[in-house]
Amino acid sequence: MRKVLLAAALFCSTFFFSQKNQNYLKIGYASVCCGTASDKPVTSYLKEFKRKNQIRSLEILLQSGLGREGEYAYYVGTDFLTINQRKRLVRGLTAVVSNQNNNKKRPDEGNVNFEPTEVIHQKDLMNANNLTIYKK
Numbered sequence: 001m002r003k004v005l006l007a008a009a010l011f012c013s014t015f016f017f018s019q020k021n022q023n024y025l026k027i028g029y030a031s032v033c034c035g036t037a038s039d040k041p042v043t044s045y046l047k048e049f050k051r052k053n054q055i056r057s058l059e060i061l062l063q064s065g066l067g068r069e070g071e072y073a074y075y076v077g078t079d080f081l082t083i084n085q086r087k088r089l090v091r092g093l094t095a096v097v098s099n100q101n102n103n104k105k106r107p108d109e110g111n112v113n114f115e116p117t118e119v120i121h122q123k124d125l126m127n128a129n130n131l132t133i134y135k136k
Contacts, residue, residue: 021077
C-alpha cells in the first residue's frame with residue numbers, strides 16, 4: 001500500500017511542478033503557393049535568447065497541420081519571463097520576422113506572421129489539434 005501511495009505522490013508531483021504557462025506569443029508560418037518559410041531564423045533566435053538570458057527552460061509548443069501546404073505555428077510561453085525579458089523577446093522576434101519576410105529568396109516563399117500584442121491564453125490552446133511540445 002505504501003508503494004502505491006508513494007508512486008501516486010511522485011506521479012502527481014511531476015504534474016504539479018511542471019511548467020504551466022498561461023500566456024503565449026504566437027508565431028505563424030503561412031504559405032503563399034509553394035510551402036512555408038524556414039523556421040531556422042526564429043528557432044535560432046529563441047535558442048540564443050534562452051542562452052543570453054540564462055533561462056533554464058523556455059516552453060515552446062508546435063501546432064502543425066494548419067493547412068494543405070504545411071502551415072504551422074509556434075507558441076512561446078512568457079509567464080516565467082521578467083517584464084524586461086519579455087520586452088526583449090518581443091522586440092527581437094519582431095526584428096527577426098520582419099527581416100525574414102523582407103529578405104525572401106523567392107517571391108512565392110511563405111510568410112512568417114507575428115503580432116506582438118496578441119497574447120494567446122492556455123484555455124485557447126486546450127482544444128487545439130496537433131499541438132505538441134517543441135524540442136530541438
